[in-house]
Amino acid sequence: MIVAGAIVGSGELVATTKTGAEAGFWLLWLILIGCVIKVFAQVEFGRVTVTEGKTALEALDSVPGPRRRVNWIVWYWLIMTVVGLAQLGGIVGGVGQALALAAPLTDEGRVFNEVQGRRIDAQVESAIMSRREDVPADEASRLTLVRDAAADEARAMDEPPDPFLWAALLAIPTAVLLVLGRYKLVQIVSLVLVAAFTAVTVLTVFLLQMQEDWAISGGDIADGMSVRLPPERGGLNPMHTALAAFGIIGVGAAELIMYPYWCLEKGYARDTGRDDGSDAWVERARGWLRVMRWDALLSMFVYTVGTIAFYLLGAAVLGRCGLNPEKGDLVRTLSEMYAPVFGEWAPALFLVGAFAVLYSTYFVASASYARVCADAVRVFGVGGRTEADREWWRKFFCAFFPLASCVIFVFVRSPGALILTAGVSQVLMLPMLAFAALWFRYKRSHPKLRPGRTWDVLLWLSSAGLFLAGTWAALTKIGLIG
Structure with missing residues (x-):
């Protein structure tokens, strides 16, 4: 549970629910695979760190292939990290929207919230009535007129400055906290809130079964587990969103x-120590590798349950209502998933949960990017040769990532699109990481610490799946697959 603060984050809350809203139940199978498939590569990356004390970039730089200063995988990592600023921008934008809904700072913000609320309420009511057979024709027509009028009113409004103001007010103290290294309290509070919100989300799925209009049937689940592709809905191809989500759900x-x-910082590698050729070292390494595997598998179980719950809510509520969370009403639309169960309490409940999920991701991801980028300065050979230099670069990136991502959100005012853009860059890297994981397994594993045949089979299946997902996404982006 080392990166628990970021396990249930923007990929689950935004990308997964958006996939459900666009595809309905059709892609449940893909979301499930996306959660489970990466854990085997995760363990192989951790194995190199625990047994050799190498950082991820050091290990990746040893993978064979073209190189210019560093190798090809590290160069693509740099591209992915630059694009990753978009994801952080989308995350801080989502937090800004949540705070703007809870506490608007301007009159324009209050009016905007009211108009968006009327639009979404009208669309939900219209969707419910359209599924009932006993609704009089004149009532159905009235609801359609109300829905269309509310939508026209919402489209005519400009987005208020409130989300951007809140994003800035959040980014600055976050940068300060990260530079000062004040993590512990934020991590603990975030972990508790994220765990509670995830539990509420899972509970909501079960309670939804008591609502006649929203219950998820066995047929819905069967459709979702049938390996097939969804049709386009409203001119959108849900696979574009789904493949982007694939790159960032679970362990992206x-x-x-x-x-x-985090393995290095939390002590797995430090407590194992350097390989001195002794049996005692082998036993220590074997013990910490066992802890790491259980850590990864337990985390996988937690985020898989949470991710599936978010997907089912997105499909059952947003998909049936024709609501697609995007742009300025992303957070308000997402909150509607909880309305069938919690009624008027849903927005407040969701805002607290969304803030916890998104801010914890923003905080932990910024800290993580700072650590990796500080190491990258050393790996690229442009600095960071001493511990003091690396600490300076770490603090620089701790300030840079929160502030730069906030600026990106100000200029690109669509949190969902920003998050999905980063998702595409990450899914494209999955084949490279699959290749690296296989290289680590067969070329870098300690002879006395190699896994068994069952693990190898699962690793190969995982790598094949990651390669397929990345290739599919690439072909989709260049237009060879629709």
Whole structure:
């Protein structure tokens, strides 16, 4: 649970629910695979760190292939990290929207919230009535007129400055806290709130079964587990969103690289020590590798349950209502998932949960990026040769990532699009990380610490799946697949 603060984050809350809203239940199978498949590569990355004390970038730089100063995988990591600023921008934008809904700072913000609320309420009511057979024709027509009028009113409004003001008010103290190294309290509070909100989300899925209009049937689950592709809905191809989500749900590509740094910091590698050729070292390494595997597998179980719950809510509520969370009403639309169960309490409940999930991701991801980038300065050979230099670079990046991502959100005012853009860059890296994981397994594993045949089979299946997902995403982006 080392990166627990970021395990249930923007990929689950935004990308997964958006996939459910666009695809309905059709892609449940893909989301499930996306959660489970990466853990095997995660363990191989951790294995190198625990047994050799190497950072992720050091290990990746040893993978064979073209190189210019560093190798090809590290160069693509740099591209992915630059694009990763978009994800942080989308996250801080989502937090800004949540705070703007809870505490608007301007009159324009208050009016905007009211108009968006009327639009979404009208669309939900219209969707419910359209599924009932006993609704009089004149009532159905009235609801359609109300819905269309509310939508026209919402479209005519400019987005208020409140989310951007809140994002800035959040980014600055976050940068200060990260530079000062004040992590512990934020990590503990975030972990508790994220765990509570995830539990509430899972509970909501079960309570939804008591609502006649929203219950998820066995047929819905069967449809979701049938390996097939969804049709386009409203001119959107849900696979574009789904593939982007695939890259960042559970342990995303960026987190696969960040994970070894937390292994180093939390002591797995430090307590194992350097390989001195003794049986005692082998036993220590074997013990810490066992702890690491259980850490990864337990985390996988937690985020898989949470991710599936978010997907089912997105499909059952947003998908049936034709609501697609995006742009200025992303957070307000997402909160509607909880309305069938919690009624008028849903927005407040969701805002607290969304703040916890998104801010914890923002905080932990910024800290993680800072650590990896400080190491990258050394790996690229441009600085960071001493511990003091690395600490200076770490503090620099601790300030840079929160502030730069906030600026990105100000200029690109669509949190969902920013998060999905980063998701695409991460899913494209998955084949490279799969290749690296296989290289680590067969070329860098200690002879006395190699896994068994069952693990090898699962690792190969995982790598094949990651390669397929990345290739599919690449072909989709260049237009060879629709």
